[in-house]
Amino acid sequence: MSKKTRYLLGILLTIIIGTILYWFFCCQYCSNNGKHNHKKHHLKTNDVVKPTVTKTPFLVNDPNGNFNIETNSSFNFKTSDYHVIKPLSPNLEDGLNNLAKYFSSNPEKHLLITGVYKEEEENHSAFPNLGLARANAVKNLIASRGVNYKNITTNSQLDNSLTADVSLVLYGPLNFNITTKDQQDTVNTKELEDQLKAIKADPLILYFDTAQVAIELTASQRQKVANMVDYLTKVDQSHIVITGHTDNQGSRETNIKVGQGRADFAKNYLMDNGIPENKIISTSVGPDHPIADNTTEEGKAKNRRVVVTIN
CATH class of the missing domain: 1.20.5 (Single alpha-helices involved in coiled-coils or other helix-helix interfaces)
Incomplete structure (x- = not known):
C-alpha cells in the first residue's frame, strides 16, 4: 500500500x-x-392550583324597606371554631349600629342569620353544628347593640365549598335576611307550653368524673341545648337552670360546694357558647336528691351529675 x-x-x-x-x-x-x-x-x-379563599361580605338588605348594608369585612372564624375573631373592623361596627337603629324604628322586622359550616370541621360547640353555633354567636353580638332577641332567628347551612385561607380563617361564613312579620304572626302559647314540657321532661344531664376539665356533648345533647336556646329567645323571663348534684360522701356542706362548682363549670361552658350570663341560673343541692343507691360505686357515679333545664 x-x-x-x-x-x-x-x-x-x-x-x-x-x-x-x-x-x-x-x-x-x-x-x-x-x-x-x-x-x-x-x-x-x-x-396544583390553590383554591380561591371564600370571602363573604357583611350584606344585609330589606327587600321591603329602604335599608341596605354591605361591607367588605364581616364576622370571621377559625376553622372548627365558633368564636368570632375580634376586634371587629370599624366598618362592621358601624354596620351593626345602623342595623340596630333600623330595627329600633321598625320593630315588625325580623332577621334570619344563617351560619355556614363544612362537614369536615370538628364541632366542639354546644350546638348541633358549627353553622348554628356561629349564627348564635353573631346573634348575641347583634342583640348587644339593642336588637331584641325575639327579632332574630338562627339557622345553619352546610357548604363544603367553603374555603379558608392559609391561616385557617373563614371569612364571613354567614348569610343575613330581613323579613317583615305579619301582624297576625304571634307566638303560639300552646306551642310554647308544649316546648317547655318537652324540655323539662327530658333535661340535659351531665355526669362528672373526678378532675374533669372539659365538656363534650353528644349529638342528642347538643340538640337539647339548641331547643333551650330557642325557648329563651321566645320567652323574655325564661332562664336556663343548672343544678349541681353529688353523692353522699363527705359532709353536706362540702358537697353543696362541690355541686355548685360543677354547676358553675357547666354555666361557663354555656356562656362560652354564647348564651348570656343573665339568662343562666346555677345552683347546688349537693347530696339531697339522689337518683341512685349511694351504697354502690355505680350509684354514686349516677348521683354525681348536673341537670340543665328551663325554669
Missing part, C-alpha cells in the same frame, strides 16, 4: 470516528435535554 493511500485511509478513518463521537455526545445531549424540557413542561401543566 502506497504512502498516499495510507494517508487517505487515515483521513477517512478520522472522519468516521469523529462522526460517531459527534452523534454519541451531541445527539444524546439533545435527546436528554428534550426529555428534560418535556418533564418540566409536564410538571408545570400539573401544578
Whole structure:
C-alpha cells in the first residue's frame, strides 16, 4: 500500500470516528435535554392550583324597606371554631349600629342569620353544628347593640365549598335576611307550653368524673341545648337552670360546694357558647336528691351529675 493511500485511509478513518463521537455526545445531549424540557413542561401543566379563599361580605338588605348594608369585612372564624375573631373592623361596627337603629324604628322586622359550616370541621360547640353555633354567636353580638332577641332567628347551612385561607380563617361564613312579620304572626302559647314540657321532661344531664376539665356533648345533647336556646329567645323571663348534684360522701356542706362548682363549670361552658350570663341560673343541692343507691360505686357515679333545664 502506497504512502498516499495510507494517508487517505487515515483521513477517512478520522472522519468516521469523529462522526460517531459527534452523534454519541451531541445527539444524546439533545435527546436528554428534550426529555428534560418535556418533564418540566409536564410538571408545570400539573401544578396544583390553590383554591380561591371564600370571602363573604357583611350584606344585609330589606327587600321591603329602604335599608341596605354591605361591607367588605364581616364576622370571621377559625376553622372548627365558633368564636368570632375580634376586634371587629370599624366598618362592621358601624354596620351593626345602623342595623340596630333600623330595627329600633321598625320593630315588625325580623332577621334570619344563617351560619355556614363544612362537614369536615370538628364541632366542639354546644350546638348541633358549627353553622348554628356561629349564627348564635353573631346573634348575641347583634342583640348587644339593642336588637331584641325575639327579632332574630338562627339557622345553619352546610357548604363544603367553603374555603379558608392559609391561616385557617373563614371569612364571613354567614348569610343575613330581613323579613317583615305579619301582624297576625304571634307566638303560639300552646306551642310554647308544649316546648317547655318537652324540655323539662327530658333535661340535659351531665355526669362528672373526678378532675374533669372539659365538656363534650353528644349529638342528642347538643340538640337539647339548641331547643333551650330557642325557648329563651321566645320567652323574655325564661332562664336556663343548672343544678349541681353529688353523692353522699363527705359532709353536706362540702358537697353543696362541690355541686355548685360543677354547676358553675357547666354555666361557663354555656356562656362560652354564647348564651348570656343573665339568662343562666346555677345552683347546688349537693347530696339531697339522689337518683341512685349511694351504697354502690355505680350509684354514686349516677348521683354525681348536673341537670340543665328551663325554669
